[in-house]
Amino acid sequence: MKFVDEATIRVQAGNGGHGCLSFRREKYVPKGGPDGGDGGDGGSVYLEADTALNTLVDYRFQRSYKAQSGEGGAGRNCSGSKGEDLVLQVPVGTTVVDMDTNEVLGDLTRPGERLKVAQGGFHGLGNTRFKSSVNRAPRQTTNGTPGEVRNLRLELKVLADVGLLGLPNAGKSTFIRSVSAARPKVANYPFTTLVPNLGVVSVQAHQSFVVADIPGLIEGAAEGAGLGIRFLKHLVRTRLLLHLVDVAPYDGSSPVDSVRSIVGELRKFSETLAGRERWLVFNKVDMLPEDQREAVCQAIVDELGWDGPVFRISALSGEGTKPLCQAVMRWIETRAEEEAENPELAEQEAAMRRQMDEEARQQIDAIKAARRAERENDDDFDDDDDDGVEVVYAPE
Template sequence: MFVDVAKIYVKGGDGGNGIVSFRREKYVPEGGPAGGDGGKGGDVILVVEEGLRTLLDFKYQRHFKAPRGEYGKPKNQHGANAEDMLVKVPPGTTVTDADTGEFLGDLTRHGQRLVVARGGRGGRGNTRFASAANKAPEIAEKGEPGEERNIQLELKVIADVGLVGFPSVGKSTLISVVSAARPKIGAYHFTTLSPNLGVVDVGDGRSFVMADLPGLIEGAHEGHGLGHQFLRHVERTKVIIHVVDIAGTEGRDPWEDYVKITEELKLYNEKLAARPVVVAANKMDLPDAEANLEEFRKKLDPSIPVFPVSGVTKEGIQQLLYAVADLLDTLPDVEETVLDEVDVTERKVYRLEDDEDHFTITRDNEVFVVHSPKIEKLIKMTNFDQYDAVKRFQRIMKQMGVDDALRQRGAVDGSVIRIGDLEFDFVE
């Protein structure tokens, strides 16, 4: 089964908790704080594995959670950092945030890596909170939560040459003749439901990768037929072989077929219109092919080469392969030309630096709700069973001006305050 789109959930590992500990050694009656920091949580990292050709594995496993960091230890020993979680993806995978649409990365080369969810830092042990005013703090942080997000994986097949054309024009037959690929071939539309890749040996020491892509129909750029399932794969190809049923065996005009497919490619992505094109006038062994070819040449731009071929008799196939190989030799490497064909500046996301102390207060009936990413993370990292930790939390809230803001909004002694999942009473 060929799967080229997948949506998965990823979460970086939580940081390990810091601990409260004190030196307990002989002849050291008043040992100081000795609680170590927790270790960092593991990152979730996508890694390109060139042996993969599909996103099928993500059909069965959709959740990836990296391990958390180790807890801190006595004697000021830090907990170990967790190992990163490596998730293998095929070359040609683009990654976006499924919720925001933000572009995260384009993975094309074997071994290339992309961090999609970072692990949280380890919580600090009580040693880190010692001061002149408090030499024996009984406070330690919990580990920072790891990042979590839903991401969309989209595979765009990486091939040197892509075969395009209406259904049943002979694309599958052509690739089966020139390579070891064995696609399903049938006398009905959409026999090919997923891309087939084949390595073509030209015969003079040169070779290239050819992709037999599912047939197009009019309106494909809007998703009709196989629509975008097909078109996304054309973006990666360096050369397009436009296969035309020159004999018009299904009653269609070969020239109209060519014009419609060319228009669909342009409507999907204007840059595809500038991609080098070679026309393979297929089914030359059938009646009316010669006459149709002559009319076709009259209408076609003279700069576009046309090769009369027959997938059945193999007529003209070798000349087509030589021409395509020569054309590929003149083009830059795929990383320079086809690397998603999108200007990086088009996908940059610019943000203003967030004010860490910014917060807002709303009302939910009688409850005052405080919204602040900084405070919500602070709550997750605070151990409210520790008296010193509670006092620190209250002090930070006061320094940020949350107490005064709540009073201005009408909070009085005993009012219920909600921050994230935590609710508590306002105390003057």
Template sequence: MKFIDEARIQIHAGKGGDGSASFRREKYVPRGGPDGGDGGRGGSIIAVADRNINTLVDYRFARIHRAKNGEPGRGADCNGRGASDVMLRMPVGTLIREAESGAIMADLTRHGQQVVLAQGGQGGLGNLHFKSSTNRAPRQFTKGEAGEEKELQLELKVLADIGLLGYPNAGKSTFIRAVSAARPKVADYPFTTLQPHLGVVRVDDARSFVIADIPGLIEGASEGAGLGHQFLRHLTRTRLLLHLVDCAPLDEEIDLVGQARALSNELLKYDETLHAKPRWILLNKMDMLSEEARSEVRTLFEQSLGPQRFFELSALTGEGCRELCFAIMEHLQEMRAQNPEADEPVSDEPVSDEPTSPPSDLGAESVPDRHASDSSESEE
């Protein structure tokens, strides 16, 4: 299944049913009076977060979604039937905006979360409501309200604790295969990863974190080089970035430090907030270097990039990966202890079925989706 992380849709909530102007007419019942019922409520459009869905592909082709109208009221005090709501199931991590203004309507960050996107119209009132001591035969009634209509932009941002960065062939997919059960494609040519992948790294029985791998980034991505910036949005919810550096490139004249700085500049051009996230440097493929060369590479990076955390590893052999995973887990636990409200753990507790209205001020809450996608499509 193709990975789709953007879609534009139109939603139309149902109209409320009209009220009825009716009078009771029965034999031997003089002056029966008004008995017109109310119209039924129109159906609403509700977004539901579902961790079993990984892409927005359903909304790429089904662009218009309509709810049914409420039934009109009838005589004999019969109210019209309300229409059923339309539930739009979306991946956890979907950000919903109004297409024209760009205003955020909803941010689906936990499984089972429900948000009303378009409210169905209220049903009209029957003439029964207009009866009074001075108006015993009212012929007034009201029509049902129109349902809301909106055009929405859907944007999927995967939920992960850790994000992988690096040039093509730096070993990101090999690394995620080494530390998790994810199985992205690995090959000896650039841009084998064409879509993001998630992997769950289990440190021990009680502790784990989610890591996201995106297609390789190169210098000039902000101008559209390579795959551009189209997948960087998937790193905006992460808490820590891991920058993998290929320390044994085929071309020995490549400036490794220059590449690291160029990638950092691309992050800055895309989003200052993303650039400001903690970033660790992973010196990969160290198994292909001699002890002397390893020491030179480490010294070169430490002197050029300043005070950052550096790790030597080999994603292919697994050297240094276990120690790195424990260091990541400790870092995440420290961050959660410092700001527990910013990181709510994923829970299997049932979520209330009562949908909420779109929030006016969304926090930067980021709850990882523990559903890892192991696609067999083109991957790195």
């Protein structure tokens, strides 16, 4: 199934049914009076989080949805039936944004959570409602109100406790295969990972956390190089970032430059996300001689001026992965206990996530706008080439 993490849809709630204009006419009842019933309310549109879904691909094919309208009233004081509500299933972790106002309508982060995105129209009143002592035969009715119409943008961000950062081929997918049951594709070429992958890491009985592996970044990703930074938004919901560093790159590049380039792209995407708790994880240490491992890793730490946690692992062989996972589990549990005891910390965490969401949305929208402008201003096309192929002539 294709992974789609963003979709735009149009939802329309049902219209309210009109009130009825009717009078009672029966044999032997000379003064029947009004008996027009009210209309029915229109159905509303809801979004509901469903754990069985992990992509928004269904909303790429059908983009318009309408709830049922309420029926009109009838004689004999019969009210119209209410329109059925329309419930659309979305993956857990979906953010709903009103495209016309850029207002965030809600965030579906719990299974079964439901959000009303379009209010159904209210019913009209029949002429019975207007009967009074001075108006015995009212001819007034009201029409039902139209249902709410909204253009929505659905943004899916995977729910994970830990996010993996790093260059392509830093070993992120190998790490998630080593510590969980997830089986992302692993190959010896850049950009093997094209979509985010999730893995559940079980440390011991009743202790586990979720780790997210996103496609690798390269320098210039904020300007669209490589796969760009679109998938960085999936790290917004994580609590901890593990920055995997290849200490023995096959191309001889500097691990220090690699770390700095990733941090630079992270800051361009979101300053708040760049300030998130981040640990350095030196991967592929088994590629170094044992007597040089400590010296090489310490040299990288010294050159970076890093004072945070540092771990040395080999994702392929599993060396050092168990102590790392145990440390992550302890950190997550400690953080959860602190937030439970101090509501202010929980509110700060929620505010930080909202800020990261906003910064991520602004950055991605800016990149999209820049790309659209670039395509509109592109004058490199040759009108004489009907097949659209650019012909480059070699100099003689």
